[in-house]
Amino acid sequence: MRGGRVAVVGGSIAGCAAALAAHRGGAEAVTVYERASGRLADRGVGLAMHDDRYAELEACGFVSASMPWLQLTRRCWYVRDGSAPMGRMIGELPFPFRTYNWGPLWSELRAGVPESVDFRTAAPVDRLELTHSGVELMTCDGESDRFDLVVGADGYRSTVRAAVCPEVGPAYAGYLAWRGAFPVERLPDAGRWPVDDCVFAVFPGGHAVIYRIPDGRGGHRVNWVLYAAPPAGHGLPLDSPTSLPPGTLTDALRAHALTVADTELPSFWGQLMHLTAPGDLFVQPMYDFTAPRYATDRLALVGDAATVARPHTGGGAVKALQDATALESALTSAAGRSDALAAYDAGRAEVGSGMVEVGRGLGLAMVERSPDWSTMDQAGLERWWQLADGTRGFGGRKLA
Numbered sequence: 001m002r003g004g005r006v007a008v009v010g011g012s013i014a015g016c017a018a019a020l021a022a023h024r025g026g027a028e029a030v031t032v033y034e035r036a037s038g039r040l041a042d043r044g045v046g047l048a049m050h051d052d053r054y055a056e057l058e059a060c061g062f063v064s065a066s067m068p069w070l071q072l073t074r075r076c077w078y079v080r081d082g083s084a085p086m087g088r089m090i091g092e093l094p095f096p097f098r099t100y101n102w103g104p105l106w107s108e109l110r111a112g113v114p115e116s117v118d119f120r121t122a123a124p125v126d127r128l129e130l131t132h133s134g135v136e137l138m139t140c141d142g143e144s145d146r147f148d149l150v151v152g153a154d155g156y157r158s159t160v161r162a163a164v165c166p167e168v169g170p171a172y173a174g175y176l177a178w179r180g181a182f183p184v185e186r187l188p189d190a191g192r193w194p195v196d197d198c199v200f201a202v203f204p205g206g207h208a209v210i211y212r213i214p215d216g217r218g219g220h221r222v223n224w225v226l227y228a229a230p231p232a233g234h235g236l237p238l239d240s241p242t243s244l245p246p247g248t249l250t251d252a253l254r255a256h257a258l259t260v261a262d263t264e265l266p267s268f269w270g271q272l273m274h275l276t277a278p279g280d281l282f283v284q285p286m287y288d289f290t291a292p293r294y295a296t297d298r299l300a301l302v303g304d305a306a307t308v309a310r311p312h313t314g315g316g317a318v319k320a321l322q323d324a325t326a327l328e329s330a331l332t333s334a335a336g337r338s339d340a341l342a343a344y345d346a347g348r349a350e351v352g353s354g355m356v357e358v359g360r361g362l363g364l365a366m367v368e369r370s371p372d373w374s375t376m377d378q379a380g381l382e383r384w385w386q387l388a389d390g391t392r393g394f395g396g397r398k399l400a
Contacts, residue, residue: 014324208226226260238285293345
């Protein structure tokens with residue numbers, strides 16, 4: 001940009017990457033406004049990154065081999081089969097993914113943000129006001145400042161997106177994701193489950209995704225996600241985006257997850273929900289949306305602020321980092337700010353729309369209209385997956 005003051009609203013993975021992009025893109029000063037006051041590094045959710053997407057992001061300087069990770073190689077599909085603890089493996093597919101722990105990954109990205117960046121915590125942004133000379137940003141404690149560019153990295157409830165695309169809102173998909181993680185030492189007979197296997201334990205109307213992640217201290221954690229419809233009387237206000245963070249899950253929602261685990265999953269995989277401490281369990285209702293515009297003359301969106309695709313895509317964090325990579329490229333190659341943001345919008349808005357469609361298609365295939373898994377074999381699994389991932393978007397799209 002050859003100067004200018006940039007604000008990044010949100011300081012998570014997308015926000016750290018956006019701050020680095022703005023700095024590299026030539027901003028004179030960068031300020032990050034993060035709503036949370038606690039330690040983001042303590043968040044322990046797992047995520048996966050396709051090997052090819054990792055290579056692209058490493059080449060752009062946004063990830064590195066020093067970040068704690070584990071290599072997966074195959075995805076094994078299991079269905080409940082009588083009393084067999086592991087169930088019956090109906091097939092396997094290649095799974096060239098690295099797994100990460102959200103907290104340690106964030107810590108590495110945060111450490112890569114230059115010291116010159118003003119990173120403010122406990123600083124929620126209340127509103128934005130576009131003026132003839134820039135963007136006036138007001139925080140909830142009454143402070144205000146003017147910036148030449150504001151980047152929204154503030155998630156699915158984005159204040160910045162409300163200014164860019166006020167007509168866009170998340171739509172509830174009709175089912176939930178229960179998530180949890182725990183130290184691998186709690187897992188009995190862990191040797192039956194190879195470290196490089198990602199498990200899909202499937203049942204009519206849902207499935208569980210299970211894989212190991214690093215704990216950031218040299219050990220491993222078991223990370224799992226269970227997709228299923230909510231129980232009657234769940235009490236969640238699903239007409240607007242909501243979630244229940246760790247430690248706030250209701251007894252009814254926890255009991256429902258345990259019931260699904262006990263009645264639908266093979267016992268070895270179902271026990272994972274019981275081994276997860278209640279305080280480490282949370283619920284994430286499935287929403288999706290995409291903004292038709294990723295940027296205007298002085299505002300830009302990255303990560304979940306721009307697009308939320310269902311986690312079935314395996315590419316949410318990847319897309320956030322790709323957004324930052326594309327933003328940096330636009331800022332460094334265009335003649336001016338307006339041209340840079342126009343180029344960024346043209347390159348990323350279509351990607352966001354495509355990822356939402358991938359997530360919806362996979363959600364339909366694996367949750368809303370799941371097949372008769374009991375009749376599936378290796379050949380049938382391969383045919384089904386070819387149809388389910390028809391756009392070949394699983395793991396994220398190639399960085400243009």
